[in-house]
Amino acid sequence: MTRDDALLEVRDLRTGYGASLVLDGLSFSMGVESVAVVGRNGMGKTTLCDTLVGFLPASGGEVLLAGRRLDGMAPETIARAGIAYVPQGRRLFPSLTVDEHLAMLARRARGRRWTPDAVYELFPRLAERRHHGGADLSGGEQQMLAVGRALLLNAPLIVMDEPSEGLAPTIVDVLVEIVRHLVAEGVAVLVVEQNLRAAVRLADRQLVMVSGRIEAQFTGDELLNRPDLQHRYLGVGSAAPAGAATGRRHTEGE
DSSP states (O other): OOOOGSSEEEEEEEEETTTTTEEEEEEEEEEEEEEEEEEOOSSSSSHHHHHHTTOOOOOOEEETTTTTOOOSSSHHHHHHHHHEOOOOOOOTTTTHHHHHHHHHHHHTTTSSSOHHHHHHHOOOOHHHTTTBBBBSSSSHHHHHHHHHHHHTTOOOOEEESSSTEEEEHHHHHHHHHHHHHHHHTEEEEEOOOOOOHHHHHHHHHEEEEEEEEEEEEEHHHHHHTTTIIIIIOOOOOOTOOOOOOSSOOOOOOO
């Protein structure tokens, strides 16, 4: 990919907690496409998400969106600049209804592609549950709402952290179709995933993170059909069948 094609450029990014460095010279770029970052637990994947959206300040390097440097900016500034976030665990307000969650961003969405009505058209189940509180939704419904809330920013890039976590296969199918739909409409999607099978369905390109850096890049077919690569980079046993997930699902402590 040439620099002219890149929407997001991450250059030599360094981030940590106190004296502990988690991201150590991480670099990659992406255009209007779906890209997944995969890796073992503790490699820094969630830290990458938190740094891109401004929750965690970078100690070095650069993050550029469409040529504009965003590292060092506040989360709300980064969101307005064009990076929307679907966080791990959804982070919904338990007492607010679906309508109320979407209403918080409805004013900014007026006259643009994604409005609350468009979200309800995309997710008819949410329209049926529009008066239910966040705590009353199923895991799949919560994820639909988290995605819908991000869409209302009408951002050119959406970052999703562990979007398949806790979802039934049928809901993952819906998520895959949504990502394809977004890319076809010109929205880039960066997915951080622990589940290899979900990652290769959600994204065309797989970036493997090892110890805070992007160590390798593969297509989904390469990873699914090469148990040796899964064992080397993802910790899957060498005898694991092609297409095996990357291990037991749980929340990363990164």
